[in-house]
Amino acid sequence: MQQNLPLELDSFVGRARDLDAILRLLGVHRVVTLCGMGGIGKTRLALRAAAQAVDRFSDGVWLCEMSETTTREAVAARIACVLGVRSDHECAPDQVLVDLLRSRRLLLVLDNCEHAVQHVASVIEQLLPRCPNVSFLVTSREPLHIEGEALWRVPPLTVPDPGHGDPLEAESVQLFVDRARAHAHDFTVTPERLEAIATICRRLDGIPLGIELAAARVRLLSVAQIAERLRDRFTMLTYGDRNAPVRQRTLRAVLDWSYDMLDEPERRLLRRLSVFSDWDLDLAERVCADESLPAHCLLDLMVSLVDRSLVTVVGEVQGRMRYRMLDTIRQYALARLAESGEETRLRLRHREQVLALAEELAHYAVAGYGVSWEQRFSAFQRVCAERDNVRTALTWSAERGDVVEGLRLCVALRPYWMVNGLLAEGAYWTDRFLAMDCADETLRGQAMVRRAELAWDRADPSHAVTIGEEGLRLCQQAGDHGSVALGLNILAMSDIRAGRFDRAEQRLAESVTLTRATDDPWNEGIARSTQGALAARQGRWEEARDRYEEALTLLRTIDHWWGVGITLIGRGRVAEASGDLRGAERCFREALDIQRMIGGPPELARCLAGVGRVLASQGKVAEAYRCLQESLTLCHNTGQRLGTARGLLAIAKVALAEGRADEATRLAGAADALRERSGHPAPRKKWPLQGGTFTLRWEEGRRMDSDEAVCAAVQVAEAGAASDAAPLLDANEAVLTPREREVAELIGQGMSNRSIAERLFISPATVARHVANINTKLGFNSRNQIAAWINR
Known part of the structure; x- marks a missing residue:
């Protein structure tokens, strides 16, 4: 589920x-x-x-x-x-x-x-x-x-009625006892303790948060002491808003009580941590530490706050333990932070660290030689882990009108938004800051060029050209060669999509000249890859293959596997179009392994579709259907309407080749209507079946909504896969190298690419290439199939 x-x-x-x-x-x-x-x-x-x-x-x-x-x-x-x-x-x-x-x-x-x-x-x-x-x-x-x-x-938990019934039947008492045992494993309930616990729960009005905070003190105070201190605190419930309901004043009072029982370093840390949505220790040390709160003390203080139920352990994320506060505690701590006069300083430090992480990613994403894939991918994962803090920093910057810092964040976050497919989010924030006055024309130009890339990838070519041309002009004036090359590449892609091939060729030639002169292998690789796409669009297959190979050589040399994965998709399409099905499958499968590691839905769907098309051309119908179904479902579930339309058409073509003309024509009609509704042009090749009953089936498909069409396509794919189950190879029939066999055996043990790389002392990218070769040799399309085969 x-x-x-x-x-x-x-x-x-x-x-x-x-x-x-x-x-x-x-x-x-x-x-x-x-x-x-x-x-x-x-x-x-x-x-x-x-x-x-x-x-x-x-x-x-x-x-x-x-x-x-x-x-x-x-x-x-x-x-x-x-x-x-x-x-x-x-x-x-x-x-x-x-x-x-x-x-x-x-x-x-x-x-x-x-x-x-x-x-x-x-x-x-x-x-x-x-x-x-x-x-x-x-x-x-x-x-x-x-x-x-x-x-x-939602009512409070039930509290014991003085002098009537068993206090342990009250929900509030049950909660106190449960949490007390969590903090002190030898905690036992005696009649004397039970009476004090009942008093605590009544004084706290059965409010769960208050009870948990009180129970967290059993390691330091007896329950009688806790009850006594609460009586002192609640003698007059007038602190804060005198007009607030009694229970709200009760909660404020218990938070005050918990806060007052902390020592000053603990209070200071609790206040400062409230600027985070969630955090890890390293980030807390960078933002919260200073002379009054040394970094080496933060771990012990954090443990103390966790023990007192003021901070919650979320769990391990990408090798780092993360923490957060309940929203009520965080709002209380934020108010205390404002009272301390430190809020602006802490929020500035918070944004400074988020910006540093984002700009580190931006640097690694386009850096040339001397940067490993592990460094690039680690920076990407770190920003992904801080996504809520990123949004907090963007929101605070926008509310303050800090346009420079906001645009710097938008420029730096472009790889994060692009790879994760968060194009709408990137467009929203970039447009919001571009709408503000900014005297830094260079920064505006950089943001415009990256906004053009978001527009191009979201199928808005006119906006991509308009904002891209202006951004390019500003970056050329500033001498920002990296942004100029990026702008030229993006505008060339827009030209190719619009059929302006001569203009695209000029821009790409200019980009190649610039990137070679400035030693920018990343943007040169993208320019070479785009030259391959241009040549392919014009049917010059040999030239397209050469340009893609040049791009792959550059991107492999700088150990940039995201770029390699994207380029392999284009190289695979050229091989597929020129009849080199084995070469196409090899490219798509290697790209698939890379994209599964990175986790980007758009490119992952494209790889699956490529493998499916090639398998269908080779007559491996069952495997083709499985890949195309996974691609279609992924596109549909992540809102990729063009990808969904292409997936419907791909399954329709396989069904047509099997002789299932009516079902195929219905799916093709649905794909045509979906492209039309989403503003994308119809494919260049028309559906071959026209007239008679096929016209009726075509119109039936066009009347389907996307959900109905996808459901119908899945049924076609499942039926086709079930009717043509592929046999498994015997282990002795496979021609694997000793290293490939070793990798396959570790996959059979359930190990990830990163774990295999550590075991064999090779890079994850090398493991990915071995996995792609194993899939190609065995005719498989997933790690699960490799595991099942090797274990059999």
């Missing part, structure tokens, strides 16, 4: 009545909002309810954190990002969501929506009538106030 719900790191206590009620509401209503004050347990309750409702939603349950969203576009973009949507056309994010979710059956859990209630409500209202099988479970401190919303006000 598809879902992204986090693992529960501690036990879920009580709330049986609430869970039953919420699950019943989800069965009747499509929008259920859990309301309540901060710390009442809305998020934890929503996550438990969502986990229990997973079986109801065939397309999964997806958690979308909304605490950092401040605009309608940001709300839609956050949902799209969680769902892995990549728009390949210039349209609003919420329209992309409508296209994607129209026939999906899933539950969206929108958490911490109080920061953008109106915007969340607006997006949901647009999706509800157009996506009839999508439901929403929302947590917020106030209702959305939209039609059809079912509201569940």
Whole structure:
């Protein structure tokens, strides 16, 4: 079952009545909002309810954190990002969501929506009538106030009634005991302790966050001491907003109590950590440490805050342990940070570190000799891990009007946005900062050139040319050779798409001359690759092959495997078009292994489609269908409408070759209509079957929406694959080199490319090439097939 719900790191206590009620509401209503004050347990309750409702939603349950969203576009973009949507056309994010979710059956859990209630409500209202099988479970401190919303006000945990019944039957007491045992494993409940625990829970009004914070103190204080200190704190609940409800003042008081019990270094660190969405120790040391809080002390202080339940351990991400705060605690800490007078300084340091990470990625992404692929990929992964902090830095810069820093971030983040397919996000932020006045014309030019690349990849050629030409002019005036070469390459791609071949040839010749003179192998490699695409578009296959090989030589020399993977796709297409099917398959499979390592959906789908087409041409129908089906599903699930149309047509061609003319024509008609609706021109080759019943089938296909068409194509592919199952090779029949055999055996043990590389003392890129060769020799298309074969 598809879902992204986090693992529960501690036990879920009580709330049986609430869970039953919420699950019943989800069965009747499509929008259920859990309301309540901060710390009442809305998020934890929503996550438990969502986990229990997973079986109801065939397309999964997806958690979308909304605490950092401040605009309608940001709300839609956050949902799209969680769902892995990549728009390949210039349209609003919420329209992309409508296209994607129209026939999906899933539950969206929108958490911490109080920061953008109106915007969340607006997006949901647009999706509800157009996506009839999508439901929403929302947590917020106030209702959305939209039609059809079912509201569940989350109550406090039950507290023991003085002098009546067993206190252990109260949910609040159960929670205290559970969390106390988590902090002190030898904690036992005696009659005396039970009476004090009951007093604590009553004084805390059954608020879960307050109870957890109090229970975290059992290693330092007895429960009687905790109860006594709480009595002192709550004698007069007047701190903060005197007009606030009593329970809200209670929570503020318990947060004050927890804060006051920290020593000064712990308080200082808690305040400073609030600038992060989440963080690791290295980032915390860079932002939070100074003379008053030395870096070498931060680990011990962090452990102390975790012990007191003020900081939560998220888990290990890309080899680094990450931490976060509950939103209520973070808002409290932010307020304390503002009171301290340090907020602006800490936010500036936060942005400085995010910018440093982004600019390191930007440097490694285009650097030439002397930079390894491991360095490039590590920088990319680090920015991916800090994606929420990136958005925080962008938002803060935009709110302050810091246009220079905002544009620097946009320029640096271009590789992150491009590889992850986050083109709409990149376009939004770049346009937002370009709309501000900026005296630095060089920086504006750099941002414009990169915005042109986003526009070109999103099928908006006119905007790519307009903004690209202006950006190129500014970069030429500034003597920024790298941005000039990038601009020339992007504009040449736009020229090729528009059929302006002479202009494209001139730009590429200029780019090659410039990059060779300035020793810029990355942009020269891209220029050579684009020359290959130009020659291929004109049918000059031998020239195209030579240009692509030159590009591959350059990119392999500088150890740039993302560039190699992209170039291999073009090289594979040339081999395919010129009849070299073995060469085409070898290129597509090597590119496929690289893209699986990187994880970019657009290029991964293109590789799968290439392998599928070549296998079909070789008569390996079952394998072809499997690859084409995976490519089509990936495109459809990530909102790539052009890729979806191409996938439908590819499966239609295989079905036609099998003699399934009616089904094939219907799919081809659906592909034609989808291209037309998304603003892309029809393919140059017309569908060969016309007239009679084929016209009827064609029109039937054109009337399908994308979901119906993809479902029909999947059925065709599954039937075709099942009717032509490929035999497995015997181990003795395979002609593998000793190294390839060694790699295959390690794949059979479940090891990743990186783990294999460490075991064999070779680079991950070399492992990827071995995997591609093994797939080619065995006629496979996945690591799973290699593992099954070697283990058999």
